[in-house]
Amino acid sequence: MDFDWLKRLMPRGLYGRAALILILPIVTIQLVVSVVFLQRHFEGVTRQMTGTMLREVVYLEALANAAPDLIMAKRAVAAVAEPLSLTVVLPAPQATGDARVFYDLSGRVVIATLREGLDTITAIRLATLSDVELTLTTRHGPMQISFDRRRVSASNPHQLIVLMLGTSLLMTLIAFIFLRNQLRPIRRMALAAEEFGKGRVVPYKPSGALEVRSAGAAFLDMRGRIDRQIEQRTMMLSGISHDLRTPLTRLRLGLSMLPEDEDVAALERDVAEMSKLVDAFLEFARDDAADGEPESLAPCAFVAQIVEDSQRGGLPVTLGVCQDEGTATFRPDALRRALENLIGNAVRYGNRAVVSVGLGPRALKITVEDDGPGIPPGQREEALRPFSRLDPARNQNKGQGVGLGLSIAADIARSHGGTIRLGESEALGGLKVELVVAR
Ligand SMILES: Nc1ncnc2c1ncn2[C@@H]1O[C@H](COP(=O)(O)OP(=O)(O)OP(=O)(O)O)[C@@H](O)[C@H]1O
Ligand SMILES: [Mg+2]
Incomplete structure (x- = not known):
């Protein structure tokens, strides 16, 4: 497999990479938790609550169907509706079809569970989000039962999401600040090394995590050793050249005292050559x-x-x-x-x-x-x-x-x-x- 494209997409700086390493797991955990926990868990809770509610509806239906006539049915139903906190209308206008708001995800589960459990239901209306209103057929005509929406689905799942997002944003921010503080010593060391490579000595003191500190100390040692070496070489070269000058001067003086002839001229040329060499040497050693x-x-x-x-x-x-x-x-x-x-x-x-x-x-x-x-x-x-x-x-x-x-x-x-x-x-x-x- 060729992962070059991935490498190209990766941030190049240590800061970007560390941030990625930090953020990637957080985002992944967020996604997994949202999908698995929110969807599965809340769906399960909704189904359970709707099942419980369904038993009350079935009970009401049975009461209505057991009554000999409409008056008796109304009375029997009204007697239980009050303590069960249900609103019952009997007889109710005929209604069919289901309705819910499109983003009401748990509403989908509510409707499915109700429909599965009771097939005399003709209509389920969740349009208001705060109420459930269902119509079912009894012996004495359509009966409408309504109750609070909170009785069938766990309320406010988005609170959890908001909390989760908020917390992870806060944690990321804190992590960023920590990270920056950890990276600063590395950046400072890189800068000092870079400058030293260009022949400039900037003040630098090792700091930060143990490893960075020891790398920094090693860098300082190295810098010191290089400086000392250059200094030593310079001192040695300039020392030699300098000390050679005095005897050379003496030689030249001595030669100029001698009577002029060919041999002396040759010697003078040699001495001049040597002086030039010594001068060049000093220049080099500067x-x-x-x-x-x-x-x-x-x-x-x-x-x-x-x-x-x-x-x-x-x-x-x-x-x-x-x-x-x-x-x-x-x-x-x-x-x-x-x-x-x-x-x-x-x-x-x-x-x-x-x-x-x-x-x-x-x-x-x-x-x-x-x-x-x-x-x-x-x-x-x-x-x-x-x-x-x-x-x-x-x-x-x-x-x-x-x-x-x-x-x-x-x-x-x-x-x-x-x-x-x-x-x-x-x-x-x-x-x-x-x-x-x-x-
Ligand atoms: N511009 C050039 N053209 C041709 N050859 C060159 C040139 N510059 C340097 N060289 C060759 O490279 C050699 C080394 O050069 P370098 O400048 O180090 O020493 P140098 O010129 O001989 O002596 P110095 O510069 O110390 O007086 C020279 O001897 C010469 O042969
Ligand atoms: Mg030259």
């Missing part, structure tokens, strides 16, 4: 948190500013499509660093770069394209790794990098709950880098 708090900004204006700054720095960069509706939340300094690295790559390996901005419902996408050689699909993963420089033949005369630019950008994207995708630019033919971050 703590993300030091980039400040996330801000809600208009992404297009933000990117346009970076492009403009690069242009002033003499780089051949232009701004492409820039979707400028709505805002996104990110750490501007970090994103600027990532973008500058991507632009730097594009103009180093290509001759010009185009930056464009797209804003989706959940994500912000910044695309940097160039007209360089691009990166073949098989090498894209490697290019994103720290310290990986691809095939130096492709980078001729472009100056050697350290191999950290792309991994810095990827790191920043990840810390914003996003990622970096490498592809081929359709417009320019070179590399296309998509920097995607959660809004």
Whole structure:
């Protein structure tokens, strides 16, 4: 059996599902009780009461038939009618046929029971709901007997329904309130986890039911451990790089004291290379948190500013499509660093770069394209790794990098709950880098 359609109909949220689990049994019980109890039970009671009434009617009929003439019959019947609370008319006008109001369900049972028990009955009128009026044939002509309707059917079954509906509505309401209170801690935890995934730390304290609380505590532990790990890595990397700077400076100083010759020049180049590496290292190790708090900004204006700054720095960069509706939340300094690295790559390996901005419902996408050689699909993963420089033949005369630019950008994207995708630019033919971050 395929239950996909059922799954599609089910509410998706925990709240909706729990409410369904709660309401479904209540509605089912209501239906079962109404159908079985109300119909069966009230029908049975009505039949019983009508049966009792029927015996009195039969008794009256027998009295009337036993009398020798109409006068005697009238007298005999009147003598019992009073204590039995019946109204008797003898002789009565001839009447045939039954009548009841269409929604009078128990009336149907009353008529059926009376007709079954006594076949001299010619008419049963339940038209007024408060009286039963039946006509039967005796030896002395038609006799009409009327009595209170309450004597044949249990009164007010709808009171029970109203009570039942009212109670279950009240209980559902109470259950909803309880449920909401139980679900709130789960929702708060989901929110904290979601935000942490986007690199934002929101205050969160475990609360609610035992299981939710322990999941919340586990989440907090995890968050703390991840934060500590990042901090440790940063401290280690920046510590090493920083401590390397002093001996490097000393080396450079020492070299500059030596008389100029080829060997010394080579050594100086090496030292310069090492300094560059150390600088790049420090840049890489920079703590993300030091980039400040996330801000809600208009992404297009933000990117346009970076492009403009690069242009002033003499780089051949232009701004492409820039979707400028709505805002996104990110750490501007970090994103600027990532973008500058991507632009730097594009103009180093290509001759010009185009930056464009797209804003989706959940994500912000910044695309940097160039007209360089691009990166073949098989090498894209490697290019994103720290310290990986691809095939130096492709980078001729472009100056050697350290191999950290792309991994810095990827790191920043990840810390914003996003990622970096490498592809081929359709417009320019070179590399296309998509920097995607959660809004
Ligand atoms: N726009 C691009 N076009 C072609 N190849 C690229 C492009 N961007 C990066 N690459 C390749 O990916 C490699 C890794 O790039 P990455 O930015 O990480 O390091 P890098 O540019 O060599 O050094 P750094 O950015 O640290 O100065 C580069 O060495 C280059 O071969
Ligand atoms: Mg680079």
